[in-house]
Every structure is written in C-alpha cells, then in structure tokens.
Amino acid sequence: QAFHLVIPSLPGFGFSGPTTQRGWDRYRVARAWAELMQRLGYEQYGAQGMDWGSIISPEVGRCDPEHVIGAHVTEIFTGPSGDPAEWEALSEKEKKQWQEFQWWMDNKGVYDPLQSTIPQTLAHALADSPVGQLAWNYQIYGDDLSFDYILTNVMIYWLTNTAASSARFYYENH
Numbered sequence: 001q002a003f004h005l006v007i008p009s010l011p012g013f014g015f016s017g018p019t020t021q022r023g024w025d026r027y028r029v030a031r032a033w034a035e036l037m038q039r040l041g042y043e044q045y046g047a048q049g050m051d052w053g054s055i056i057s058p059e060v061g062r063c064d065p066e067h068v069i070g071a072h073v074t075e076i077f078t079g080p081s082g083d084p085a086e087w088e089a090l091s092e093k094e095k096k097q098w099q100e101f102q103w104w105m106d107n108k109g110v111y112d113p114l115q116s117t118i119p120q121t122l123a124h125a126l127a128d129s130p131v132g133q134l135a136w137n138y139q140i141y142g143d144d145l146s147f148d149y150i151l152t153n154v155m156i157y158w159l160t161n162t163a164a165s166s167a168r169f170y171y172e173n174h
Helices: 026-039 052-063 084-088 092-107 111-117 119-128 130-144 147-160 163-173
Strands: 045-049 068-073
Touching: 026 052, 045 052, 052 068, 111 119, 111 163, 119 130, 119 163, 130 147, 147 163
Parallel strands: 045 068
Antiparallel strands: none
C-alpha cells in the first residue's frame, strides 16, 4: 500500500463521545493526535483537515515536527483587513462572494459566537430535546443540504450525547 488513512473523530464530537474535562482545545487535540500516531507506530505522517481540522492539522505539525512531513488544509480562516484599498483590489466576483459570506456569517453563523461565549446555555437545550437539536441544525443548514444529511447529523449528536461537548470546544478555543 502507498499509505494508510487514520481518521480520528474530534474529541467531544460524534463518534468520539463527549469529553468530560475542560481544556479540550485545538492544542490538546493536536497533541492527542500526535500521540495517537506515535502509539500506532508511524515514524512519519501527514495531517489533513477541513473545518476544525484546518485549524488543528497545522498544530499537529507544530507539536510534532520531527514526524509530520506536511499539513494540508481545505479552509483558511482569514478575511480582508478593513483597508479600503484591499476591498477595491477585489474583482466584482470576489466582492460578491465576500458579501455572500458576510450574509451567511450574520444570518447563519450565529452558532460560532454563541458557542464561543456561552456554550452551556445551548448545551442544555440541545441535550434536552432531539427536536431542539433538529431545529438548531436546520437553522444553520436550512434548505442548503438534504433533510437526510441534517437528520443524520442530528442523530449522531443526539445518540452520542455530544451536543454539549462539541459546543464547549468552541469556548475552549476562544
């Protein structure tokens, strides 16, 4: 085989089960994944990630540089600095894309500031009701994704009881 895939589930999310201690942030997860790869016997490995993985994978490379041969991410979390010249340099297509992104952040991205500041308030509501979990996910995804996708996502959080710990991950990283 050319390579193996090791695909850990983010602690506190889905199939990893809920975390029960404070301090599970991107740095602790990166150290845990580096230790996992060491325990599995890998002398060298690459790290790849999207969404939170795009933040964690570079940290894996930073905490285990002797073994990580590269980190690849699918998202870069940055935006314009606010300098008017920077905005003027954008093409019309890029300006439209940025405005669409801003609309999404203002209207559907509310989970990030909420979970980053008061995750336990949301956590209790989501852990109390599968209907609440469904409403929360539908508010974020709406008609952009299939109902089957949304329902599957909701059931993973509900059946593994990870709504609280996944929300707390945002707080730990804030």
